[in-house]
Amino acid sequence: MDILIRNIRMVDEMKDMRGDIYIKDGKIEDYGKDLPYNCTTIEGNGLVALPSFIDMHVHFREPGYTYKEDIYTGSRAALKGGYTLVNLMGNTDPICSNMDVVNHVLNRSAELDLIDIHQTVSITKNFDGRTLDHLDDLDRRVKFISDDGRGVQSNYIMYKAMIKADELDLTIIAHEEDREIVKEDTRLSENLMTFRDIYLSKLTGARLHLAHVSTKEAIEGIRKAKKDGINVTCEVTPHHIALYDNDYKVNPPIRSVDDVRAIILGIVDGTVDVIATDHAPHSEEDKRKGAPGISGIETAFSICYTTLVKLGQIPLTRLSQLMSGTPGRLMGANKGRIDKGYDGDIVIVDLNKEIEIDCDKFVSKGKNTPFNGKKFYGEVVATIRKGEIKYDGGITVDNR
């Protein structure tokens, strides 16, 4: 099957131009002005095509917590948010510490054929904080390890984990939280662990990706680490960009306006590599009992577009780099750019459309969001994966 997106503004990390995009056999075959192909056509007038988004930090809760989310509902929520590739965290039940759980997730994802999924494996076996032997049994499809939601508390074990990760060519995604200190000081808890892991990465050479960075001190530390040539990358979330002084329960917590300023400066100067949602759906009851997290994959683009691009902090090309280009590279995917040979994964957005977030309309099972009722610009109107329209929010298709 082939498809032509006609007369659209196309934007990725390298370009911002007007023209057509032709996708053939799942890949971008051509792009440019007035392409001559005669096939199913999407009229792009007034809309913008970006490489579909790639989310390095997502919780789909399967296996074990499928009352909060499952791979089907999560994948559909991802498509509605403009995403076609996500990286799932391993804090499921059972915790993802072996290839059985990885295979379950990847098989289910292949069966659904909605989006592409990578499954992260825990750094320590079953999050026990000590055991690393299971890492020797992973196959090459596993690229990331993380004790997300918890963090590795022992300095010694994290040191050993980094040595092993380097040997096995795995990237550590670090959830930076000292679980003793956090009870008194969430900022110190995040900062200490961040500085520890940057130092360990420097010592061991291990690739370190810092998850959901939220403090100005951590941003400053990462900036310096990069200058020193340390193998570190980081992500920030839409909620840590758009909110401050807000007590909605999420981990790490929403910080102060100075932290938001530091994060945005980090986005502007290249310290921040990636925007990831930390999509963390919960049931109403779990949320009432204090579960931390935000169901964020359906709202990420509008929030980031409005806060960063519409308010003039960065151009749309840079947002595309943060949401598609760099996460695509870090995940080793053939996605994240509008260029010949890349997967035909495109999101079409209407930047002029004002939307009001209504959690009752979420496709995700998790309705937990601090943004309910808030207005933003930028609506996802279609998500295409490998040339197939997987989400249609109201585009005009001409099936010639």
Ligand code: DOR
């Ligand atoms: O708020 C959060 N929720 N932060 C995390 O690190 C974990 C996540 C979850 O799994 O609910």
